[in-house]
Amino acid sequence: MTADALQERLCAEVEMLQKAALRFSRAVTAKDFALLFARIATELFPGADVHVFHQPDGAAWWQSVVAGRKEDVERFLPAAGASLPQECVVRELEDGRMVTQGFADGTAIAVVCFRGPEGDPGTVPEHASLKLVALFCDRMYQEFHTRRKGKDLAFSLNQRILQLNSLVDSGIEIAKLDQHASVVHLALERAVALTNASAGRVRVQMGGVQIQEVVFPDGVVIADDQTGRGQIETEVEFKGVRYTFELHGKESRDGVLRFDATDRLLLDALARHVQALLESRDLHQQALEKEKMERDIAVAASIQERILPAALPDIPGYDIAGINIPSKSVGGDYYDCIPLADGRLALVMADVAGKGIPAALLVSSLHAYLRAYLESGVPLVPLVRRLNQVIYSASTDDKFITAFIAILSPLEGTLESVNAGHNPVFLLRSDGSVHELNAGGLALGMLALDFPYESETSAIGKNEGVLLYTDGIPEAADGAMQLYESRTPLKAFLQSHRDLPPRMFIDALMKDIREFTGDAPQNDDITALYLFRRP
Amino acid sequence: MDQVFSLQSEARDGCVIITTMGYINNVGGEAIAAECRTYFAGGVKNVILNLGQSKVVNSIGMSYIIEVLEQVQELGGRLVFTNLDGPVEKMLAIMGLFTFAGKEATVADALAVCAREAVDQGRK
Numbered sequence: 001m002t003a004d005a006l007q008e009r010l011c012a013e014v015e016m017l018q019k020a021a022l023r024f025s026r027a028v029t030a031k032d033f034a035l036l037f038a039r040i041a042t043e044l045f046p047g048a049d050v051h052v053f054h055q056p057d058g059a060a061w062w063q064s065v066v067a068g069r070k071e072d073v074e075r076f077l078p079a080a081g082a083s084l085p086q087e088c089v090v091r092e093l094e095d096g097r098m099v100t101q102g103f104a105d106g107t108a109i110a111v112v113c114f115r116g117p118e119g120d121p122g123t124v125p126e127h128a129s130l131k132l133v134a135l136f137c138d139r140m141y142q143e144f145h146t147r148r149k150g151k152d153l154a155f156s157l158n159q160r161i162l163q164l165n166s167l168v169d170s171g172i173e174i175a176k177l178d179q180h181a182s183v184v185h186l187a188l189e190r191a192v193a194l195t196n197a198s199a200g201r202v203r204v205q206m207g208g209v210q211i212q213e214v215v216f217p218d219g220v221v222i223a224d225d226q227t228g229r230g231q232i233e234t235e236v237e238f239k240g241v242r243y244t245f246e247l248h249g250k251e252s253r254d255g256v257l258r259f260d261a262t263d264r265l266l267l268d269a270l271a272r273h274v275q276a277l278l279e280s281r282d283l284h285q286q287a288l289e290k291e292k293m294e295r296d297i298a299v300a301a302s303i304q305e306r307i308l309p310a311a312l313p314d315i316p317g318y319d320i321a322g323i324n325i326p327s328k329s330v331g332g333d334y335y336d337c338i339p340l341a342d343g344r345l346a347l348v349m350a351d352v353a354g355k356g357i358p359a360a361l362l363v364s365s366l367h368a369y370l371r372a373y374l375e376s377g378v379p380l381v382p383l384v385r386r387l388n389q390v391i392y393s394a395s396t397d398d399k400f401i402t403a404f405i406a407i408l409s410p411l412e413g414t415l416e417s418v419n420a421g422h423n424p425v426f427l428l429r430s431d432g433s434v435h436e437l438n439a440g441g442l443a444l445g446m447l448a449l450d451f452p453y454e455s456e457t458s459a460i461g462k463n464e465g466v467l468l469y470t471d472g473i474p475e476a477a478d479g480a481m482q483l484y485e486s487r488t489p490l491k492a493f494l495q496s497h498r499d500l501p502p503r504m505f506i507d508a509l510m511k512d513i514r515e516f517t518g519d520a521p522q523n524d525d526i527t528a529l530y531l532f533r534r535p
Numbered sequence: 536m537d538q539v540f541s542l543q544s545e546a547r548d549g550c551v552i553i554t555t556m557g558y559i560n561n562v563g564g565e566a567i568a569a570e571c572r573t574y575f576a577g578g579v580k581n582v583i584l585n586l587g588q589s590k591v592v593n594s595i596g597m598s599y600i601i602e603v604l605e606q607v608q609e610l611g612g613r614l615v616f617t618n619l620d621g622p623v624e625k626m627l628a629i630m631g632l633f634t635f636a637g638k639e640a641t642v643a644d645a646l647a648v649c650a651r652e653a654v655d656q657g658r659k
Contacts, residue, residue, distance in 0.1 A: 155601075158630045159594045165629060169622065193591045198560060216591075217539050217558040251561040251595045 006126060013044055013129055017136045024140045033144050034109060037137055038066035041111050044133065047123030048096070049114040057106040088134040096124050101134040103141050109134075163194050163266060171273050175280075181214065183277060184243065187270045189216045191247060194270075195263040198249035198256075205242045222248060232259040234268050236275035239282070245271045293356070300360035301326060304334070307367040313339050315410050315531075321502035322529040323510065325472075325522070332359030332401070333470045333525035334367060338374060345410065346374050349422065349468035349529055350403035353443075358399060365394045366401055366444070380407050384418045384440070384453045391445030400445040404437070404468055408460075413533060415466060416457045420444050423471055426494055430463040434491050437466075465502070465532035467494055472524035476513050479520045484513055502530040540589075544570050550581040550649050552642055559592040564599025571603045580612025583645040587618025597630055604636055613637065613652060615645040 020040045024033065038052035053062040090099045096114035103109070111133060116123035125133075170190040177183045184202050192200040199220045204212035215222060233246040245267055250257045304326060312320050315337075322335050332352025339345050350366055352359040369390050373383045384405060391401055404425050406417035419425065421443030424436035439456035460466065467490075474485035493512065497505055506528055513526065540563035543554045551574040553567060571582055582603060586592075592600075607614045615637040616627060627633060639645040 155594075155598065155630075162594070162626055162629045165625070166622070169625070189591055192558075193593045196560070196593045196595050219539055251593065253561070253595060253598060 006128060009126070010128060010132060013132060014136075016040075016044060017133070021140060024144055033141060034063075034065045037109060037140075041133060042066060044129075045113055045123075045125045047116040048125060049116060049123075051112040051114075053110040053112070055108040055110070062110065088131055088138065090127050090130050090134075097127065097130055099130040099134045101138050103138065103145070105145055109137055109141075163262075166190060166194055167266065167269055170270060174273050174277055180278075181212070183274055184212075184214050185216065187274045188214055188245065191245060191267050191270045192216050194266050195247055195259060196251045197247040197259075197263075198251055200248065201246045203244045203246070205244070206240060211241075222246075230256055230258065232264055232267060234264070234271045236271045238275055238278045243271065243274060296356040300355075300357050303357075303360035303364050304332075307334060307336075307364055309336050312337050313345065315345060315408075318410060318531055318533050319502045320529070320531045321506045323506050323527065325510070325526040327355075327472070327522045327524050327526075332363045333472065333527040334363045335468065335527050335529045336367070336370075337529065337531075338371065340374060340407075341377075343410070345408045346370070347406045347408055347415075347466070347468060347529065347531065348403065349425070349470065349527065350401050350444075351422065351470040351472075351525075351527075352399065352401050354399050358396070362391065362395055362399055362401060362445075366391060366403070370405070380405065380416050380418055381453050381455050384420055384444070385450060388420070388442075388444045388446075388451060388453075389448070392448050395445045400443045402443045404440075406437075406466075408531070413460045413462075414457055415460055416455050418453050418455045420453065421446070423469060423474070425469075426467040426491055427458055427460070428465045428467065428494055428498055430461055432495055432498060434494060460531075460533050462533050462535045465494075465498070465530060468529040468531075470525060470527040472522075472526040473509070473513065473528060475524060476517050476526065477520060477523065478517050484516050487516060488512065502532050505530055505532075540566065542566055542570060544574070546574060546577075546579055548646055548650060549579065549653065550583050550646060551579045552583045552585060552646075554585040554588070554642075556588040559586075559589050559596035559600075561593075561595045563589070563592075564596035567596075568599045568602055571606065575606060575610060580607065580610045581649045582607055582612070582614045583617060583642055583649070584614065585617045585642050586620070586623055590620050590623065592623055592626060597626070601630070601632070604632065608635065613649060615639055615648060617642050617645045 017040065020043075023036050023040070034052065034054035038050075041052055042050050050067060051064070052066040054065050055062050088099060088101045090097060093112070093114070096112065098110060098112045100108060100110045111130065113125050113130070170187065174183050174186055177186060184204070188200045188202050191197070199222055200216045201222045202214040203210055204214070230250065231246060231248050233244055235242055235244050237243070247259060247263065247267060250259045250263065304324075308324050309322070312322055320337060322337070324333055324335060326333070332350075332354060334348065334350045334352075336348045337345055338348070348370065350363065352362045354362075366387065369387055370383075373386060378386065387403075401420070402422040403420045404417065404422040405420070406415050406425075408415050417425065417437050417439070419438050419440035421440070424438050427435040427437055429435060435458070437456060437458060439454050441451050441453040469490065474483065474490055476484040493509060497508055500508060509528065510526070540555070540557040540559065542556065542563075545552050551571065553570055555563065555567065557563065559567070567584070574582075584600070604614050614635070616632075617639050618641065619627070619638060624638070627636075627638075637645070637648060639648060
């Protein structure tokens with residue numbers, strides 16, 4: 001072929017290739033690209049027997065794209081070799097020509113042109129034509145490759161934005177959910193989607209025993225022997241419950257991959273979201289309970305304050321003093337000294353089992369019924385029996401009241417008393433001996449039976465006193481949980497301070513208890529009432 | 536809640552309506568792409584993808600949806616998403632799909648949009 005004719009033919013081929021270039025923009029995969037190229041090559045060399053082969057990245061074999069037969073591959077393969085130089089190489093074959101072009105990504109393309117069916121040597125493309133085609137192919141492939149890389153990069157960047165966005169959104173959405181199972185399910189669902197896992201599972205265990213299993217997608221079966229390779233897991237624990245988040249089978253368009261460090265970070269973050277939510281809900285619950293308790297305490301304190309005597313009555317010939325120091329949780333201690341119409345006085349010391357509003361309400365009932373019965377002139381023993389009935393009706397099974405109720409006849413110097421399950425009341429004799437007032441019966445409200453209470457009557461002489469108290473005094477504890485009673489028996493304290501008038505005696509007792517307990521919190525109400533007959 | 540993937544399809548008014556159920560992952564995405572290819576071979580150009588029963592799409596599933604979008608564009612057709620759940624809609628927005636694809640509340644709305652566009656193209 002003359003130089004002019006060759007130039008003309010090359011110009012025509014360049015024009016055809018430029019027109020064909022548009023088609024390459026539609027290629028999605030490398031194989032699409034090779035297929036398009038093969039079609040163009042067939043159009044360019046119409047008389048020739050054209051074969052196009054594609055060598056995938058790093059492969060030592062060729063894949064036929066157009067018209068390639070196995071025997072043709074065997075004919076040119078030794079010439080092509082397993083590893084190709086990147087530049088374009090044209091080789092002369094016995095009955096044709098072949099061009100190979102390696103690409104930057106390790107793949108290659110080969111165009112083999114044999115003589116046409118009639119064996120006309122003119123149907124074999126010129127060396128220059130083949131080189132032109134190969135170079136054009138390289139340029140188009142680079143463009144295709146760059147475009148694909150750009151697309152992959154944009155996809156990957158969007159994927160990262162999506163992961164971050166979803167992580168933030170998941171935190172918000174998880175926090176909005178009420179149901180524990182929904183929280184775990186949503187976290188798992190997001191972890192599976194964000195890491196491209198095929199499936200996921202959360203195993204909830206307590207004390208080594210599985211108590212719940214959540215899977216995503218719903219209904220998927222994950223056998224325990226599926227664990228191991230191709231799986232990642234992370235654990236969080238809250239209040240003895242262990243949550244094990246597992247992800248299985250990281251997907252890609254080319255098969256299953258190993259999970260990477262980002263996947264682990266995402267899984268850890270979502271599992272931590274769940275743990276943080278459980279912690280925060282628990283703290284919130286605790287705060288609500290504390291708030292409710294404080295409200296209860298305030299209400300109970302207000303009830304207790306209203307029923308405790310603002311001032312004790314003056315009793316001719318006697319001194320009397322009382323104290324009530326409520327604990328933080330406000331128990332149900334109650335004391336009173338109630339003047340009766342006939343000049344006698346009722347002394348009361350009571351302690352409700354329990355604390356807070358229920359205890360305060362029960363004390364309030366006791367206070368109301370007691371005053372009503374006293375005003376009606378009901379004698380002491382029937383009065384206590386009636387109180388037992390009404391307190392039983394007004395209280396729950398776990399509530400009862402220990403009480404000491406006595407009627408003082410100040411002129412006669414006698415005290416009739418009933419001890420309903422309360423601490424012994426100390427009667428201090430003028431000789432320093434102490435007599436315990438225990439006669440009575442069961443605590444009020446403990447049993448519905450018409451229990452027979454008994455009373456005892458004691459004489460109170462001059463220089464003699466009666467000390468009523470609740471268990472908050474002997475059971476006051478120091479920081480080491482030692483009880484006040486174990487160091488200072490109350491009876492002994494009473495004997496050693498018998499010269500003190502009631503107010504001073506109570507102050508001395510409180511001071512001694514404070515010194516004993518130090519900074520330790522007060523666990524129960526401290527209540528005392530001390531009556532002393534002047535000389 | 537998302538279950539293992541399944542889909543239903545039907546051709547109506549020159550559109551293929553594909554309704555998916557469950558997690559759109561590799562398997563789900565491939566099934567959508569394959570279903571679309573079948574309809575494209577039969578001359579359908581518009582795709583309505585009803586994702587109302589798919590609350591979760593991973594990025595492999597998303598890559599197949601993008602592939603369908605590219606094929607639809609090549610054919611000169613239109614892809615419309617319908618019944619989108621909040622997180623899925625946000626995902627499609629972040630991936631930039633709404634620049635090239637539409638979104639409608641319901642399949643009926645999407646069919647109406649495709650019909651209007653067909654009329655407009657006929658006038659041109």
